[in-house]
Amino acid sequence: MGAGAKHRLVFVDRLLATLVHLRHGVTHDVLACWFGVDRSTITRAIGEVRPLLAQRGCTVTAGVRLRTLAEVVEYLGVTGETGIVDGTEIRVRRPAVGRKDRDKFISGKSKQNAVKAMVLTDGDGRVLFCSPTTPGSCADITHARQLGLVRLLSDGPAVEILADAGYQGLGAQTGGRVVTPPHRKFKKNAPDWYEELHERQRKAHSSRRIRVEHGIAHLKNWRALARHLGHREHTSDTVQAIAGLLSQQQAADLISTQQS
Template structure:
């Protein structure tokens, strides 16, 4: 039997707006995202920002853009890094030493824990950094982004099913 070669994964998370859980429900605030905001019009003022209720999903694809794992839905307040630990992805990297992954900025902790196997975008240089260093950072970031684009396409494919969000029944169904 042939030995399996290294697996090259793409990991990313996304937030999708969901109906706000019922008043009085335990854990209602967990769905309020600090990241997603919706503009609302106020009387005699410009627009204000209202926090949205969201669900977060971690998606994993291969380097060809095939969906491998659509992930589990988590409340929108949960950070990407916390979701990775809760879903057991970090543990899978310990169990499968040949697996490698490209991830976005939200997974920097995972990249720090497995530096030779998980690649996150480089940290942005300080404002007083030399111009050459800033150009090198931008070039490195674009290279890493172009390797991760396939998981963004997978997420886009999933979000084409957005009309299902308007289902007005109970969340459990």
């Protein structure tokens, strides 16, 4: 039964090699030396295990995992928790000269070649969802619409999602479920009382949504996301695999804290 070469690494070793690669960014050549196999064996092992990790979803409690954005919205509706959403960029290698889609990876924010993922956390910064990546030129609000966030919030339970100014406009489309920083009423010659009020409201909103930045920072601590040097086609599996592993660690830490 089956075809192709048999594995020279048992599954535990393949899993270990993938975890080391994701966490520390160790190259395939170095891993091949450690395990005493050919580089192609490591590449094959990581290519097989990484999608499996990406499909696991994000762990919120023991035995409960969220794999889709719809499940996250339903979870927030049941628990009554506030969600926080933000986009994050991952630098990638520049596409080859002559490719017709070469410019679409250039981020309008950082002016570098990147891909973008949407991250959704709870009020404590625990990762609940990380989307597949899209080219860096895609705006945050466009990416959210493409993922179906507007439809899920409009037709789903009453939840509160905090977002930054990049998502302004979603509040009106979702019945106020997406909360963004307040608009400025005066663009010029604003009275002093308004400047003080607007700054106070802006800081209050920022202090509530800062936890998503902490969650993204924990994701970026994994060296594979500091800068992705592999194929861009693998970034979606990479970021979702890391999000799942990070969420499992966060859930374990929460359980340990509650028991102590």
